[in-house]
Amino acid sequence: MSQRKIGVTELVLRDGHQSLLATRMALEDMVEACEDIDKAGYWSVECWGGATYDSCIRFLNEDPWVRLRTFRELMPNTQLQMLLRGQNLLGYRHYEDEVVDRFVQKSAENGMDVFRVFDALNDPRNLERAMKSVVATGKHAQGTICYTISPVHTVEGYVKLAGRLLDMGAQSIAFKDMAALLQPQPAYDIIRGIKETYGEDTQINVHCHSTTGVTLVTLQKAIEAGADVVDTSISSLSLGPGHNPTESFVAMLEGTAFTTDLDQDRLIGIRDHFAKIRPKYKEFESATLVDTDIFASQIPGGMLSNMESQLKAQGAGDRTKEVMDMVPIVKADAGHPPLVTPSSQIVGTQAVFNVLMGPYKRMTAEFTDLMLGYYGESLGERNPDVIKIAEEQSNKPVITDRPANHLPPEWDQLVAETAKLEGNDGTEEDVLTYAMFPNVAPAFFATRDEGPKSVAKTEAQLKAEAEGQAGASTGPISYKVSLGGREHSVKVEPA
């Protein structure tokens, strides 16, 4: 039997620890696994993105560009892959086109091979410039579709969107299912549709989280429909809000018409490495194992907990149900955007405001921008009454063209501002770091010389904790205690 080879993208160095360990993993805990990853036979290894970049400079005192160059050096045989938020790059706003060009250029120079470019609203105009930049570098431009379910999202619509991305020069189409909403049948239908419309050799990559427990079946059906590459994470950092385990995926295909050709011994090496590392980050771990609520509520778990904290902070912890009922209304008014960063926060916060203060009595600045077109176009029509309120509250006009068209050149100013920061090293990479995270970069530049500061527990700490839990086996503990009004130092030992 001739088997079709399915490519695999290993996620453990980016989305794996982002989803399971709050993106806290330090480079020093990855380097040992790189040789096995490089030689396992992956189609690519995802290793860079907005959250890892942010975490590097915010928590780990690591230069994200050093991390990228280290990966390049340690994994010479494997395509390095990153996630890029279109015109947002790795930040939380749109950048003017020159910044986009320079960011892509520098990422390619430092070793990036595959750019997975997406936009939270699936507005192709927000991907356009980044895709063009990637194509200009000669690297792999992957056009990405964020999957969501709504009354306006159809198989035909997704197929059409894939066509627009291919027109931009996409060398492959990625399906990004961040909420584990992509069920097997729609996955099959959409991928078949793309293949039949644009040709069987159109490369399709599928990225699913495992939150709902359904998506390994989705990968199976995607492959049956013709998908070429799928994303998985090594088993020791998989499942729950993370991804399907790489080894389970390999086992799934055994004996079928498909194969991965991954090196099993290398996979064991990678697994054992991260199994050893994971406990060091236990305090950052996500607890969810499986959650199928989203199929009914359409509200991602992270968004729900955000809204719950907002309500609690307002002393309205008992109004969660009202807010959950409000979310679909706000989402529909905004034209049914996929709920993913940042639209999930924008819609969620507005839903909370609506419940606490009355519908659209007060809009957040972000929600008015969303209604007025500053984030781009949603697939559905936005509610004209709500647009009118947004205009009144913000004193800003509706825009209908590409949002970045409204941005003035900003590169020279970013260079000038970066030059003033203590510890900047004069590179374009530093300007880009400042551009992405202007509030965090200055402190990072100032402390960069001190070197990486891991937030992981050391093995000695873990050992001490394990012994502490064992109770009776610990030695005496010293306390300061008050006795008859006087303070004494005493040692307490288990009897």
Added chain:
Amino acid sequence: MSQRKIGVTELVLRDGHQSLLATRMALEDMVEACEDIDKAGYWSVECWGGATYDSCIRFLNEDPWVRLRTFRELMPNTQLQMLLRGQNLLGYRHYEDEVVDRFVQKSAENGMDVFRVFDALNDPRNLERAMKSVVATGKHAQGTICYTISPVHTVEGYVKLAGRLLDMGAQSIAFKDMAALLQPQPAYDIIRGIKETYGEDTQINVHCHSTTGVTLVTLQKAIEAGADVVDTSISSLSLGPGHNPTESFVAMLEGTAFTTDLDQDRLIGIRDHFAKIRPKYKEFESATLVDTDIFASQIPGGMLSNMESQLKAQGAGDRTKEVMDMVPIVKADAGHPPLVTPSSQIVGTQAVFNVLMGPYKRMTAEFTDLMLGYYGESLGERNPDVIKIAEEQSNKPVITDRPANHLPPEWDQLVAETAKLEGNDGTEEDVLTYAMFPNVAPAFFATRDEGPKSVAKTEAQLKAEAEGQAGASTGPISYKVSLGGREHSVKVEPA
């Protein structure tokens, strides 16, 4: 589109908590969920078996027959299902046929509807009598095949075995994949083979654990091949060494040619109930999330940890690798039995003995019995050289007929012995309890009047623990300390 309805067996009341909470769940933590389970539309609810019976009398001071009658009363609309180890019933040895008849009769009288009958060696002669007894009661007799992978196990062999079970009067065939070894393609091939050989209306039930992370895909392929009923466990007690989540399974089928018709609101009720109960049994929880090692090693996780403790106890903790290499040899010598209780323990212990003392220098009594046919026939030929050693060491002859043929009548003696036990209530049910667990039943009868004794933590205990973990927020703690040779009571507060 006309959809084929797939039946679902809910496992949470038996195998779900057996696999995840060491079978410790008390009846009192199940009763509240029974109405939702009864009205959700399940094909059956598995709620009784050897381990739950054992746990009732060993740990929970619960009468397992009372538990069964309670389920019958609380779930009048749903088929109750049990797991029965063929001629072993719920115990660890073969019983003489009259005991088998009486056990099945009493179980049916007390409310059991579906008897899933299996044998660890897949020897049909060990299922024969139990199947016949079930058929005689008019209840559902389900013939079961334990799935394993070996050089002698083939698709054709499994199809043939299904035929022998159908000849015994099986109303359905269950595929039991206790080690999560059943990959999608062989599942498809075997089920298709059974359907094509014995007719498309041959009912097939599929039971998979989720240990390897692959088996939700297995269920999908099984259904595509024609499987009629699948086993799942509600999401709040699912995954890891347990089972695929019921709600994920339902979501998986959405939009396909298959449907479950389960009531989603009832599923939410069941899920929320067990999500609330689970933390009370945290100390019994299994930690494994996903483990694909078994595909390479063929050694179930529980068996491996057993062998490791045996080695450690002998001061040979460093010889695990040798034992792991010995297991396939011992398994082959024994004719490739599936590794499931009790064959997993028998083969594992002999592998340990072989490494520590030399190959077959000393055999366990159980291993000689296995080699000499006292557990039944394996599918593969047993090694004649090893059979010879077994005869020499045990002074017992090889047998080739049905093992239970060699058992003398024992019912009257069991009645007489039970009658002497303090606290026995004179029922046949008590005789059966004594017959199954002669070492545990006497103590249980003696304390039965004291009523159920849950081993779960109370909500107050959980709350106190959570507060204790919060550390700084707890009040002063009182200690007795020695200071200058005298003992004082002191209160210690965080500084």
